[in-house]
Amino acid sequence: MVTTRAALRDGSAPHLAPYRETRPVPSPQLPPPVLTVAPLRQRELAAVTELFNRAMATLPYHRPLTSEQFRRWVLLNDGAPDADLSVDPAGWLVANEGDRTVGFAHCAVGRLADQPRETRWGFLRLLLLLSPQDPQAAAALLAAADAYFAAQGVGHIAAFHIRTGYPCHLAGRGVLAGHAFETMEALGRAGYRMGQRWLLYERLFGGHLPERLPQRPHLTLRFDEAGPQGFALSVFSGYDPVADLTCTLLPELSEHTGMATASLRRLYVHEAYRRQGVGRWLLLRCLNELATRQVQRLVADISHADAAAQALLLHLGFIELPLSGYSFAKTVVAPATGVRQP
Secondary structure (H helix, E strand, C coil), X not given: CXXXXXXXHHCCCCCCCCCCCCCCCCCCCCCXXXXXXXXXXXXXXXXHHHHHHHHHXXXXXCCCCCHHHHXXXXXXXXXXXXXXXXXXXXXXXXXXXXXXXXXXXXXXXXXXXXXXXXXXXXXXXXXXXXXXXXXXXXXXXXXXXXXXXXHHXXXXXXXXXXXXXCCCCHHHCCCEECCCHHHHHXXXXXXXXXXEEEEEEEEECCCCCCCCCCCCCCEEEEEEECCCCEEEEXXXXXXXXXXXXXXXXXXXXXXXXXXXXXXXXXXXXXXXXXXCCHHHHHHHHHHHHHHHCCCCEEEEEEECCCHHHHHHHHHXXXXXXXXXXXXXXXXXXXXXXXXXXX
């Protein structure tokens, strides 16, 4: 027992104060930040650009963008020449938790270049997340995207379609990188199904190559300029087209890397003319045309299921990049009358 000195002098029993347990007063609990999704505002542009740069940093051909470059090359990109897509600020969806930007989705409506003009699809071109492990932000953005597409009256939605990419992303490919597992899971929970798996190839140039004519006689080759940044090659049997190739220069990537780069956008051979050297002839003619233009690299994409095209590329010196890409799709409502749907 602890006593005071005064208590010991007079012999009286010490007075003990009653024991009172003291507990720390809990600080008031602040409510968690509210998750909201709304169209992009100017003050959020820098944060969304940073999300884009972080997501693309591990991919081939990446270049960090300024906010102005992101606005010009991503937000204002209409998909040309491979697609005809709307540029609609209502489809630039930003997810915020309080004052913190945690996600972004880019939605557009339109068609692919090879589809009939009356075709009208929805395209989820991009889905960015501050934390890929955040299912709430992903779900909120995908729900907002569904609402946007429903308001536009489209029933078929393509997500990460390979032909709706940006010039600053995977050499123009719009696919979702194969290591983005959390994003794939979020798309699956939102009703999307995996459509195609794509492989990426590239070939560096070392000069002109000898060309070999195909086995089929009476074939003619036609060369056409395809806009200021590309060209097309077509093979005819008489008046009938039997094969074609389209190639596009990539000025943004060329400037960034210091290596003039082009993209093989299409290589098609009619079934009756396959395995007869027609595709090889077209691709060699393309490579030599690019060599004449001082191009140093050609980037190509091939469906994972197209073993013949993969073999052709490898035979002509292409190498496969250590990255696969995926596209997704879903149908959400019955097609509207008079609107072309798949």
